[in-house]
Each structure stands twice: as C-alpha cells, then as structure tokens.
Amino acid sequence: MSISDNLSVILNQLKNSSAKLIAVTKTRSIEELQETYQAGIVDFGENRVQEMIEKYEQLPKDIRWHQIGHLQTNKVKYIAPFVFLIHSVDSFKLLKEINTQAAKNNRIIDCLLQMYIAQEETKFGLDQEEVLSMVQMDAFKELKNIRIVGLMGMASFTENEEQIRKEFNSLHLFFEQLKSDQIGLATGLVEWKELSMGMSSDYLLAAELGSTLVRVGSAIYGARH
Numbered sequence: 536m537s538i539s540d541n542l543s544v545i546l547n548q549l550k551n552s553s554a555k556l557i558a559v560t561k562t563r564s565i566e567e568l569q570e571t572y573q574a575g576i577v578d579f580g581e582n583r584v585q586e587m588i589e590k591y592e593q594l595p596k597d598i599r600w601h602q603i604g605h606l607q608t609n610k611v612k613y614i615a616p617f618v619f620l621i622h623s624v625d626s627f628k629l630l631k632e633i634n635t636q637a638a639k640n641n642r643i644i645d646c647l648l649q650m651y652i653a654q655e656e657t658k659f660g661l662d663q664e665e666v667l668s669m670v671q672m673d674a675f676k677e678l679k680n681i682r683i684v685g686l687m688g689m690a691s692f693t694e695n696e697e698q699i700r701k702e703f704n705s706l707h708l709f710f711e712q713l714k715s716d717q718i719g720l721a722t723g724l725v726e727w728k729e730l731s732m733g734m735s736s737d738y739l740l741a742a743e744l745g746s747t748l749v750r751v752g753s754a755i756y757g758a759r760h
C-alpha cells in the first residue's frame with residue numbers, strides 16, 4: 536500500500552472521532568513528506584530538533600511542525616521561530632526557556648504538558664501533582680509567551696490492550712478533571728483543549744477514549760529502520 540492509501544484508511548477510521556491525525560515523519564525522507572503533504576496532511580511530528588529544522592527548510596511553509604519527542608533546553612532556540620506545538624514539556628525549566636525563546640521571536644508558543652502514564656521506568660513526564668502545581672505557581676503567571684493547551688501521554692509498550700486502555704482512561708479522566716475544575720484558567724495562559732495520545736499500535740483505542748491528536752508514523756510509512 537502507498538502512503539496515500541494508508542492515509543486514507545486511517546483518516547476514514549478517524550472520521551467519526553474527535554481525533555486529528557499528526558503524521559510522525561521522523562526518519563522519513565523529504566519525498567515521503569512531500570507525498571504526505573500532497574495527500575492533504577499539514578500536521579507533521581518530529582522528535583529530533585536537527586531533523587525538524589532540515590525538513591522545515593525544504594518544505595512548504597504552511598506545514599505545522601509538532602515537537603513530539605523529549606526536548607533539551609539548549610535546543611529550544613532552534614525551533615522557536617516556527618514550531619507549531621510542543622507536546623513534550625516535562626519541566627518548568629523547559630517551559631521557561633520556551634517562553635524566553637518565544638518572546639525573542641515575538642510569538643506565543645503552544646505547549647502540552649507530557650504526563651507519565653506508562654509502567655516503564657524510561658519514559659519522560661510529569662505526574663498529576665506536578666501538573667497541578669506547575670500551572671498554579673506564581674512564576675508560571677509570568678510566562679506570557681507560552682500557552683498550555685493540553686496534555687500528552689504515551690502508554691506502556693505492551694500487547695496488553697487492557698493495560699493500555701487503563702492508562703489512556705486515567706489520562707483522559709485527569710484531563711476532564713482539569714477542565715471541569717478550571718485549573719489554571721485564571722492565568723489566561725491555559726486552555727485544556729488538546730489530548731495527545733495514541734500511536735500506530737493504539738490510535739484507534741486512543742481515539743475511542745478521548746484523544747484529540749493521534750501521532751502516527753509506522754502505520755503510514757511502514758516500519759522504521
């Protein structure tokens with residue numbers, strides 16, 4: 536199946552859900568990205584800063600670049616001029632640096648707080664207490680060049696669907712709670728509207744459980760080498 540065939544299958548599956556597709560283009564060639572763009576997709580996800588910049592420079596400027604992987608503080612400045620949404624904010628230090636670089640570029644950069652929901656030890660992310668305290672601390676209110684627009688999470692790497700369902704459910708529940716308790720809204724810097732969860736192996740489940748952004752790579756392009 537071609538890239539555009541795969542895309543139409545996935546878009547059709549997501550048609551009746553609230554989830555929007557982000558094509559995860561890490562390791563894929565410029566030609567593959569061009570084919571994706573020609574199929575009408577404008578949301579591209581990358582996890583390495585250097586790779587995102589190289590692709591940004593070569594491709595149409597209406598593409599919306601999503602930083603989905605762990606982001607080092609010293610790399611923020613390279614993507615700050617153009618990045619559309621940073622999914623992987625996992626510390627206040629990183630958020631402060633995004634704010635600084637956004638201000639230098641005269642922009643407001645949208646961010647998601649990455650939450651730790653998996654069983655694995657290796658994944659980055661915040662817990663519920665850390666999310667609650669971050670958006671309610673005094674220093675947060677000073678960050679006028681960022682906007683928190685939601686949460687991101689990655690489920691455990693497992694075949695056990697019940698486990699994944701449990702993790703997505705808990706993230707969704709917390710997201711709904713932030714919304715109904717209006718956490719951080721008084722700052723004017725927070726809007727709980729995006730829930731980034733679901734990848735190639737679990738995007739259908741994620742869409743069913745309240746995801747608004749699914750990040751899909753190998754189901755579009757085949758296995759990464």
Ligand SMILES: *Cc1c(COP(=O)(O)O)cnc(C)c1O
Nearest residue numbers: 559582603734735750751752753
């Ligand atoms: C690579 C990656 C994806 C996409 O993975 P696939 O299994 O290829 O769909 C999604 N989210 C993050 C954070 C990634 O690094």
